Amino acid sequence: MRYFPVFIDAQNLQCLIVGAGEVAARKLELMLKSPANVTVVAPWMCKTVQRYDGHPQVTLVHRTFEDNDLAHKNMVFVATDDEALNARIHTLAKQQKVLVNVVDNTPLCQFITPSIIDRSPITIALSSGGVAPVLLRYLRQKLESVIPANISRLGDFSEKFREKVKQSLNGVTARRYFWEEVFDGDIAELVEKGQTEKAEHQFSLALQAAATDKKPEGQVYLVGAGPGDPDLLTFRALRLMQKADVVVYDRLVSPQILELVRRDAEKIYVGKSKSNHSLPQDEINLLMVNEAKKGNRVVRLKGGDPFIFGRGGEEIQTLIKHNIEFQVVPGITAASGAASYAGIPLTHRDHAQSVMFATGHLKNGTIELNWSALAHTNQTVVFYMGLTGLPVICEKLIEHGLPSNTPIALVQQATLSEQKVVTGTLADITQKPETAALKPPTLVIVGTVVSLHSQLDWFTPGKS
Structure with a gap:
């Protein structure tokens, strides 16, 4: 470790910057994140440096460097194009026990400025000793995403x-x-x-x-896992998944996302499929209550968003009833994820000025919806859980006024490598052989925006 990492108290620090180009400006801006007093000496100053004229911590001196500029200074940044001047200032600074940094000249640096993640009072400094700046930026980006x-x-x-x-x-x-x-x-x-x-x-x-x-007692987090691709998780969702003691997850949470859960967390599957509930909703609600009362940190992991056909509201009502603390973490809902990955914009000035989400879940052989409100042109309608009821959906939309040639898309396993998109019209979609091969989870998108799929499709696996 050639460079010893140390944090200097900048409360009464006197800093000198020689040079006033854009490189010097970056050093000035960095120092002004601290309470240090900064003197800039240069015969010419860029606009960025000039903006700090009158700043209470900044003194601008419009002339060439003089030896006595180092008097009473604690550190100096040298950022000029004059190599001889840079070397002279380096020698003078060392003689006067002033810490010196000659920008982009590591052999003439007594100290180097690290890459900084500033969350004051928490400050994280990274350094490669000047040998791998690109790697350093890469590592900083990684850290920024998890802090x-x-x-x-x-x-x-x-x-x-x-x-x-x-x-x-x-x-x-x-x-x-x-x-x-x-x-x-x-x-x-x-x-x-x-x-x-x-x-x-x-x-x-x-x-x-x-x-x-x-x-x-513990707490419950209702976390939206998004449509399936783990890259679409929010930072907060990922952080909580990796802190959880217990994870209660449903059928729509992809295996790729489940892999990101903390290894030693207890994972409880409570998925639902048509006419097959592994655990009734009331029992799921009480399960979360009981785990929280044991002192566990419970993550209720839901596909999509907890508040869009995710029964998140029902689960929260139970938590409130039992005085369990909770938080909600939104996720990318299936409609947004599926449409984006299928190249189907949900709204478009030439096609749809509004979008509606509806459930296609069958109840007693029927789908009880306000069909007259759904059957409008210049509107996109997205049906969740609509694959089984697809014939009824098409029939009712035509019956209530949508043209039979209205485009429709079925998106299976949206955002994953297994994604499949089948398009057609209200009149012919149910007769397509590709439709018969689809399985849940499949989203149904209805509207003329679907006609843009062939042009805007960017993700479909196997497409050249």
């Missing part, structure tokens, strides 16, 4: 309660285990979401429980 944007709130929260935890729990190990539970659990999620009052209440209960070796 919550609001983790700074968690830093402030930790500072607020640090002393209280020290007073309540004896020993470094006990305190470390407690904080790990907090950071990995429901309290951290509440803090990140800005629900401070709830978080502080739960923190108090958790600290009490830790002091008496009792486990507090």
Whole structure:
């Protein structure tokens, strides 16, 4: 480790920047994330640097560098095109014990600026010692995607309660285990979401429980798993899946997504298919309640979005009835995912000015819907769970006024490599051999936007 990583207190730091081009401007902007005072010396200054004229932390000096510019400085960035000047400033700075960084010249750097992920008071610095900047940017992107944007709130929260935890729990190990539970659990999620009052209440209960070796009640997260492709999960969904003690999942959660669940979490399948419910809805609701009361962090993983034909509202009502804390994490609903991956825009100025979602689930041999509201031109209608009732859907839409040649698409296994799209019209779709081969989950899209599929299809496997 050639470069020793260290964080410098910038409260009274005096920084000099020699040069005022765009490279120097980036160093200036970086330093202004801290309380440091910055002096910029250069005969010419770019517009970015000029914008900081009058800034309370910035002094702009319009002239060439002079040796006494280093007086009373703690660090200096050198960003000029004059190699001789850069080398001279490097030598002077070392003689005067001023930390020096000559931009893009690692041998003349006593320190280097790392790649920074700023979530103040949490700051993460990455460095390759100047040898692999592209790899560094790649790693930073990866970290940015998994570190919550609001983790700074968690830093402030930790500072607020640090002393209280020290007073309540004896020993470094006990305190470390407690904080790990907090950071990995429901309290951290509440803090990140800005629900401070709830978080502080739960923190108090958790600290009490830790002091008496009792486990507090857990929480339930209703998480939308999206239409199937794991790349379409939200960051928050993935984070919670990897924290869960218990995962209750349904039939529409793809195996690829289930693979991302924490390895040692208990996985409970509660999927439903036509006339075959592995567990009735009421029992699913109580299952979540009971697991949370045991102190478990429960993720209720649902295909698509929990609030769009996902019975999320019913499940929440049960949780409220039993005083179980919960949160909802939206997911990409099947209609949006299927349409996007099939190249069928749900709205289009030339085709559809509105879109409606409806359930095609059969009840007593019929589908009870407001057909007259659904059978409109210049509108897209998406039927969830509509494959079994497809003949009824086509018949009713024609009966209530849609032309029999209205385009219709069936999208099976949307967003996955097994995706299949069958198109036709209301009049002929049920007679197509390809339709007979389809199986759930299949989404039904009706409207003239379907005519754009052949032109806009970008995903269908095997298409050149």
